[in-house]
Structure formats: structure tokens, C-alpha cells
Amino acid sequence: xxxxxxxxxxxxxxxxxxxxxxxxxxxxxxxxxxxxxxxxxxxxxxxxxxxxxxxxxxxxxxxxxxxxxxxxxxxxxxxxxxxxxxxxxxxxxxxxxxxxxxxxxxxxxxxxxxxxxxxxxxxxxxxxxxxxxxxxxxxxxxxxxxxxxxxxxxxxxxxxxxxxxxxxxxxxxxxxxxxxxxxxxxxxxxxxxxxxxxxxxxxxxxxxxxxxxxxxxxxxxxxxxxxxxxxxxxxxxxxxxxxxxxxxxxxxxxxxxxxxxxxxxxxxxxxxxxxxxxxxxxxxxxxxxxxxxxxxxxxxxxxxxxxxxxxxxxxxxxxxxxxxxxxxxxxxxxxxxxxxxxxxx
Amino acid sequence: xxxxxxxxxxxxxxxxxxxxxxxxxxxxxxxxxxxxxxxxxxxxxxxxxxxxxxxxxxxxxxxxxxxxxxxxxxxxxxxxxxxxxxxxxxxxxxxxxxxxxxxxxxxxxxxxxxxxxxxxxxxxxxxxxxxxxxxxxxxxxxxxxxxxxxxxxxxxxxxxxxxxxxxxxxxxxxxxxxxxxxxxxxxxxxxxxxxxxxxxxxxxxxxxxxxxxxxxxxxxxxxxxxxxxxxxxxxxxxxxxxxxxxxxxxxxxxxxxxxxxxxxxxxxxxxxxxxxxxxxxxxxxxxxxxxxxxxxxxxxxxxxxxxxxxxxxxxxxxxxxxxxxxxxxxxxxxxxxxxxxxxxx
DNA sequence: CTGTTAGCGCGTTCAC
DNA sequence: GTGAACGCGCTAACAG
Numbered sequence: 117x118x119x120x121x122x123x124x125x126x127x128x129x130x131x132x133x134x135x136x137x138x139x140x141x142x143x144x145x146x147x148x149x150x151x152x153x154x155x156x157x158x159x160x161x162x163x164x165x166x167x168x169x170x171x172x173x174x175x176x177x178x179x180x181x182x183x184x185x186x187x188x189x190x191x192x193x194x195x196x197x198x199x200x201x202x203x204x205x206x207x208x209x210x211x212x213x214x215x216x217x218x219x220x221x222x223x224x225x226x227x228x229x230x231x232x233x234x235x236x237x238x239x240x241x242x243x244x245x246x247x248x249x250x251x252x253x254x255x256x257x258x259x260x261x262x263x264x265x266x267x268x269x270x271x272x273x274x275x276x277x278x279x280x281x282x283x284x285x286x287x288x289x290x291x292x293x294x295x296x297x298x299x300x301x302x303x304x305x306x307x308x309x310x311x312x313x314x315x316x317x318x319x320x321x322x323x324x325x326x327x328x329x330x331x332x333x334x335x336x337x338x339x340x341x342x343x344x345x346x347x348x349x350x351x352x353x354x355x356x357x358x359x360x361x362x363x364x365x366x367x368x369x370x371x372x373x374x375x376x377x378x379x380x381x382x383x384x385x386x387x388x389x390x391x392x393x394x395x396x397x398x399x400x401x402x403x404x405x406x407x408x409x410x411x412x413x414x415x416x417x418x419x420x421x422x423x424x425x426x427x428x429x430x431x432x433x434x435x436x437x438x439x440x441x442x443x444x445x446x447x448x449x450x451x452x453x454x455x456x457x458x459x460x461x
Numbered sequence: 462x463x464x465x466x467x468x469x470x471x472x473x474x475x476x477x478x479x480x481x482x483x484x485x486x487x488x489x490x491x492x493x494x495x496x497x498x499x500x501x502x503x504x505x506x507x508x509x510x511x512x513x514x515x516x517x518x519x520x521x522x523x524x525x526x527x528x529x530x531x532x533x534x535x536x537x538x539x540x541x542x543x544x545x546x547x548x549x550x551x552x553x554x555x556x557x558x559x560x561x562x563x564x565x566x567x568x569x570x571x572x573x574x575x576x577x578x579x580x581x582x583x584x585x586x587x588x589x590x591x592x593x594x595x596x597x598x599x600x601x602x603x604x605x606x607x608x609x610x611x612x613x614x615x616x617x618x619x620x621x622x623x624x625x626x627x628x629x630x631x632x633x634x635x636x637x638x639x640x641x642x643x644x645x646x647x648x649x650x651x652x653x654x655x656x657x658x659x660x661x662x663x664x665x666x667x668x669x670x671x672x673x674x675x676x677x678x679x680x681x682x683x684x685x686x687x688x689x690x691x692x693x694x695x696x697x698x699x700x701x702x703x704x705x706x707x708x709x710x711x712x713x714x715x716x717x718x719x720x721x722x723x724x725x726x727x728x729x730x731x732x733x734x735x736x737x738x739x740x741x742x743x744x745x746x747x748x749x750x751x752x753x754x755x756x757x758x759x760x761x762x763x764x765x766x767x768x769x770x771x772x773x774x775x776x777x778x779x780x781x782x783x784x785x786x787x788x789x790x791x792x793x794x795x796x797x798x799x800x801x802x803x804x805x806x
Numbered sequence: 807c808t809g810t811t812a813g814c815g816c817g818t819t820c821a822c
Numbered sequence: 823g824t825g826a827a828c829g830c831g832c833t834a835a836c837a838g
Contacts, residue, residue, distance in 0.1 A: 494817075
């Protein structure tokens, strides 16, 4: 029972620190939690013992007593997507100064994995969560969130739970872009975006349709591709659109992964932007700037999303007890030379 | 002491499950840990009670007894860097089936944050770690790793600790590229890469110098910029090189962030690739493919790095007790049309 | 200011 | 096949 337990080398405990410092464990605990009621000299001796032994308090034992872990979980659909990574970065800047550690978990867009994460978070007594779900219609995930018992901030999703939410504006920027394209003379515009199962997908489609309706341009559902978010999908849909019988003269690739794939498809077809096809991307302003010609992009400040989400969470962690709050953050349209009047056919 | 402790709504405990199932806690524990010594009927009653209450075992209490948390920590310098995110993705695919949860923490290239992470990991009794340090010369970080007491896999760094390491090949691909450029007639080649404080920086500079020496081309240290990895730095260095008195005719931007910044600098200067300047990027094959002309890139399979690292870790977690192992993974040079003979001046 | 003590929730002996 | 009792390491409350 002594040496080789799982968990590797035994870590020094509060008892050993107490012994080497010649004090009781209560005193060590007081030093560890920075209680003022300790004589400076005693504190010094304890600190020395801690340093000598490389003591770190056992978080499990501490959590058992305090019901706090100083841990925030961040659930993201896809770690390799810069968009979510930036949110984490923003949240971190707000949470770290308050002593919270932010740990990110990637579900790879699997609701089952999302549930596993939420259960793991509950088991581990994480103090709060920031979550981005990959499917609003997955009821299991939502039930788990309801059970959490700690503050949860939801990012850009509409789900029936009592939680603060940070939204991004998706409708208006799409409308702006579509209006631009209509003005240039485009009548057939392809939209590729996320599925209807998540708010960004729905809102982008809604904004798209609204702009067309306002202009009295008939809606062709064949031109609207609201499915899975991935580069592969973006490429496939773009290829399909551009090689179809009555192809669009402009492509809106609304979503960063989709942007990559769509652009790749355009390249592979040997089409030139904007002469052969007008092109609008999203969520990766840098890529839009690095390619030639620079590409018009719908962009948003994801770092700010993270900051806002963390801010809402912190207030809850401090005990704020008010009804769920909603924050809406804007998006920018970065107009560049990838859109032009369509070729006359 | 009853209701409003930090940690939010009280979670059901094993006692409540036992009570509603009409059994003792021992039995519940046996069901939870899938012990066979439980009557099928009893098991069913317990399972029902668990579901009804939404019971999740308390990880802290469990960890206290078992010294296991089924948690792996992943320390990365920068979450928003796709390179590291892909490693996480790869590691996840091998760790998840074994029941481990992988949590990522981003240090933002701060050794102080790295130390905080390592301490947090020790406090939390994480079962194992995969770490990418931002500075091999930071002694505090290395001391903390030595203290961990659980298996640690180090990525692409040379540090004096007893740990398994997964390396990427950096020298050979740089040599290959430089040889290509020399053959095309380039004599002044600029190299921008990470600092000497991490292995990739050192090895790339070494490979660079070796190729020049082999060809008998004198080395101009002004052309070698081995500093911080960031887009800003990449942009600044590239600008400086290309606006200097005796500018290079080719740029090697070795590092994904540096790649972005360097390419941006080239764009801003209005230079055309490869006519005005030959250009080689790294670690973002997709970007290299999406821009025009497509850019030659030194690429590596980071998902495989993650898989290998997780594999090494798993073996240790299963008790494998052998001296530290080293795995070296290759890199590819994706030749594209961004390099050409230099203009005659 | 410091020592002592009672649990936190669970897994693991033991008896039954 | 099941229940009771102990202790993991720590914090908080109370004595001294």
C-alpha cells in the first residue's frame, strides 16, 4: 500500500510539511491558504519546509472540503479551429487574474463527447463552464447542462437552459454582403454555411433570404447549402455549385473551415476571383488578406467573445443571482477586391 | 453548512443513491465500478436510482482513494496555433478510447504560466502530461517537470529530464530547401525562425548554415533572424531584411506564425513571388496552397506527433518502466512555384 | 497565535 | 451478495 500506487511517486502531504517545520498541520494549512493569523517567523519556517519538499496541496482533498476547484472548463467543437481557440485566449485573460485555470476540451463535434465532457466536468466539480455545442437539437447535452449546478456560459447557441449567452451577429453582415452583390448585378449567389442545427447556420440563411426578398430576387434553394462545417464540405459544396447547370456568380463561404474548402475548390477549378466568380469568406481575416486578390471577409472579434463570456461567468462565480443575460457582439464586413460585377454571359 | 456552499447546487452523493435504491453505499460503489459481485436485480435498482438522481461520482473523493484522475494535461505555448491544436487532436484519438480525458492549457509562451500549469497538474493529480515548453533555458519549468511524479512526454525540446520525447526533423528539410535555392542561383537567403532557446530554432539555423557551408557560400549573420515566434515578429524581420542595404533574394519563413507575418510583409512591400522574391513557408500547408502562386512549404504531420506522444504516455501509464525513449518524426518539403531563379541585378 | 478534531464522498477492507 | 467502518489530505471551527 505504500510505494507504487497508481498516480506515480508519492507527493509530500501536509503532514510531512508540518513535521519538517515542527508545527501542526493546521498551521501549515493556514500558511497555504494565506491566513493572516500566523506568526511571521512560523510562516517562514513552514514556507521553507514547503519549498524543500516541493509541496503542492492536494487539490482533491481541498476540493472535498471547499467545494471549489478553481477550474473552468471550456468545451469547444474543434480545437484546430482558430475561431474557438481565440475565444479561449480571450477568456483566459479574464479568468487567470482571478486565479482560475482554464482547461479546454475538444469534442470534435460529437454530441456524445460533449456529454462525456459535461459529466467529467460535474464529477470534477469544475467551478464553471463555457460551452460551444455542436448541435442545438441534441437533447442529452442540454439535459446535462441543466444538471451542472454551476454557472455555464453558452456561446452563440439557442438552447432552453437557464444560462448566460454570448451571441455573435450573423444576419446583418450577410445581408450587407448580399446587398452589395445584388447592387453589383449578381442574381445568383451561392451560400455555404453551417447546418440549421446551430444558430449561426440558421441566422446566416435567414439574413441571406431576407436580403434577396427585400430586393425581390427569387430564392433558389439549390444555391443554399447549410450543412456540416468542414473544409471538405466547403470544397464539395462549392465544386457542386460551380459545376452545376446554372451556377452562381458569387460564393459566400460563411464559416472559417468552409472558407478554406471553398477557396480551394475555386482554385482547383482554375477560376479567377473576381473575374470568373465573386467570393466572400468568413472568420479568417488574415487568410483573406494574404491571398491575391485580397478577399472580402465577414469577421468578428472572437477574443472579445471570450472576454465577455468569462466576464459573465466570473460574476456568477461571485454569486450574482439574476436572470440569464444575453450579450450580442457585432461582426464586421471587411470589404476587399474579391467581389465585382458578374461577367455578362 | 447545507445549501449555498461554493460549488453551486449540491450534487447527489453515493449515500442518496443508496437510500433511494434501498441498499448500502458499498453496493452502490460496486455497481459504479462494475464489480461482478452484485445481484443482477440489485444492480438494476441501483442503476435506476443513479439515473433518476443524475448521479455522477465525485472525482475528488475518488481520486483521494485511488490516486487516479483519468486526466491528462496538455501544455501548449499557444492555443491559437494550429500546429499545437493538431497535436492535441491526434493525442485525443488515442487517449479517449482508454478512458482518459485530455485537457489543454495554453501558456501564451510564458514560462511563469507554464510553471503554474505544472503545479496545477500536480495538485490535481493528473495522471500524465504532454508538454511543449516555450523556453528550454527556463530552469524553473524543468524543475517542476522533474517533481511531477507522473509520466511526462516532452514535444520537440531538449531538456535534462527523464522523459520520453517526440521530435520533429528540422535540419534536413531546411537543408533541402536551401540546396534548391542555391541551385537556382540564390546566394543571399534570409532565414526567419524561432529563437535558439528551443530546439526547432537551433536546428533550423544549423541546417541552414550547414547547407551554405557545404556549398561554400559565406554565411551572413545579418540574414539569420532567430527570435520570438509570432506573426508580428515575422513581419518585422521580413520587412527589415527586404528593405535593408543588401537584401536577400529568397526568404525562409520557418514557423507558421512567422510564415503569416512574413507573407504579409511581402504583400505590403508590393513584391511579387517568385519574380521579386522567392519564398518558403512552414507548417501551414493549406495556406501555401490557397495563395497564388502556391507557396513551397516545409510541412509535418502534427496529428501523428500527437498520436505518438499519447502512445508513449499510455505505455508509461500502464506501468512500462524503461529508460526514456525518443521518437523522431520526419518533415516534408512541398515544392511549389514560389521559388525561382533570382532576378539578375 | 497555534494545536486538535471532525468530517467532505468515496473505495476498500472486513465481517456478516 | 451485502453492510459497516476506516482513512485518503485537507479546511474550518474550536480550544487553549
